[in-house]
Amino acid sequence: MGVFVRSSPTVQGSGMTSERTRVRMVERLRAQGIRDETVLAALAGVPRHLFVDEALSSRAYEDSALPIGFGQTISAPYMVARMVELICAGTLPKKILEVGTGCGYQAVVLARLIPEVYSVERIGALLEKTRARLWSLRIQNLRLKHTDGFQGLPEAAPFDAIIVAAAAPRIPPALVEQLAPGGRLIVPVGTHAQHLILVEKREGEVRETILDPVHFVPLLTNLS
Numbered sequence: 001m002g003v004f005v006r007s008s009p010t011v012q013g014s015g016m017t018s019e020r021t022r023v024r025m026v027e028r029l030r031a032q033g034i035r036d037e038t039v040l041a042a043l044a045g046v047p048r049h050l051f052v053d054e055a056l057s058s059r060a061y062e063d064s065a066l067p068i069g070f071g072q073t074i075s076a077p078y079m080v081a082r083m084v085e086l087i088c089a090g091t092l093p094k095k096i097l098e099v100g101t102g103c104g105y106q107a108v109v110l111a112r113l114i115p116e117v118y119s120v121e122r123i124g125a126l127l128e129k130t131r132a133r134l135w136s137l138r139i140q141n142l143r144l145k146h147t148d149g150f151q152g153l154p155e156a157a158p159f160d161a162i163i164v165a166a167a168a169p170r171i172p173p174a175l176v177e178q179l180a181p182g183g184r185l186i187v188p189v190g191t192h193a194q195h196l197i198l199v200e201k202r203e204g205e206v207r208e209t210i211l212d213p214v215h216f217v218p219l220l221t222n223l224s
């Protein structure tokens with residue numbers, strides 16, 4: 001829906017960056033327990049190797065995080081699949097905020113599933129590189145902003161869902177505030193030991209559920 005990643009000569013190719021490689025990645029994700037076929041189809045449609053430097057493109061479909069410069073990483077496919085599956089469980093959100101754009105991979109996966117996607121990043125130079133990359137993919141339903149995601153994005157709130165791609169020392173209160181009624185927030189929390197936490201807002205009540213142990217780069221609050 002909304003976004004359409006066109007096949008271009010660089011995308012088709014053969015070998016480690018081909019569509020077949022993506023299909024194998026999805027088979028692995030299914031074997032690892034990802035069940036939502038809509039989410040798996042979204043991952044199958046995004047050429048992950050275009051989100052890392054060319055020197056790393058042959059490793060883009062491995063199940064690992066990879067460096068993207070600026071001391072940051074692209075999240076491993078399983079982690080992206082798991083978080084997106086959690087956020088899309090039940091009713092599909094109409095409007096989502098992602099905190100931590102990085103190279104834009106997860107934002108593009110989200111944009112294939114959700115009509116309105118906002119993503120914020122604290123490192124200006126990284127965001128500019130990502131903007132250039134996304135421009136060539138012609139994605140219409142994704143808005144990016146250079147800002148501190150710990151504060152959310154008040155001008156676009158409320159959101160049906162919020163997904164945080166870096167580990168926060170505690171659940172950011174602004175993000176809970178900016179959740180619409182019935183909304184869901186997925187955020188890795190912790191410094192040394194981190195866990196994914198699902199926050200659900202229902203009839204004015206906020207429920208927190210502790211999920212998987214994870215390992216993310218830290219959510220930092222100063223812009224650069």
Ligand code: SAH
Binds near residue numbers: 105120149165218220
């Ligand atoms: N979504 C990415 C993962 C990026 S890693 C993917 O698809 O692979 C996490 C990103 O969060 C980094 O780029 C980091 O710079 C960013 N980040 C850290 N703290 C932040 C903050 N307070 N606000 C916005 N972005 C933040």
